Amino acid sequence: MKLYEDLKALGYDSHVEFDLGKVPHLDYYTGIIFSGYVSGIGTSVLSGGRYDQLLKKLGRDLPAVGFGVKLDILLDALQSEEKPVRKLYYKPDQIVDALRRAKEMRKEGPVELVPEEAGK
Numbered sequence: 001m002k003l004y005e006d007l008k009a010l011g012y013d014s015h016v017e018f019d020l021g022k023v024p025h026l027d028y029y030t031g032i033i034f035s036g037y038v039s040g041i042g043t044s045v046l047s048g049g050r051y052d053q054l055l056k057k058l059g060r061d062l063p064a065v066g067f068g069v070k071l072d073i074l075l076d077a078l079q080s081e082e083k084p085v086r087k088l089y090y091k092p093d094q095i096v097d098a099l100r101r102a103k104e105m106r107k108e109g110p111v112e113l114v115p116e117e118a119g120k
Contacts, residue, residue: 010099028054034067038074045074083109089116 007016024033031050038045048067055062086105090098092115102111 006096009096011103024049028057036067041073041076043070043073045070085110085112087112087114089114091116 004013004016007013022033022035028051029049030052033049034047035044036046037043046067046069048065050063050065052063055064086109088098088102088105088111090101090113095115098113102113105111
């Protein structure tokens with residue numbers, strides 16, 4: 001599975017679990033469904049999945065993936081201390097390396113990934 005291999009290459013494999021018994025609560029999901037959790041919070045802070053047929057009902061037959069974030073729960077989990085956001089510029093073909101570097105940088109505070117434009 002490409003997604004898992006990419007997550008593993010980034011060092012996130014220990015944070016991923018597969019629950020093959022998870023059943024979607026909404027009938028428009030057509031593939032993978034997922035939930036996201038934050039340490040110390042007893043419920044998911046985001047959920048979503050694949051829903052290829054939903055947009056067809058709205059007049060556009062396109063594949064889609066989406067998710068919703070439970071901001072009230074997530075905000076409660078965030079620390080009140082704000083740190084400045086550092087920018088990490090990267091070439092688009094080096095996104096995996098940039099994500100690795102950002103992971104290390106986030107140990108010291110928030111990081112924004114910014115793709116470099118071609119020719120810069």
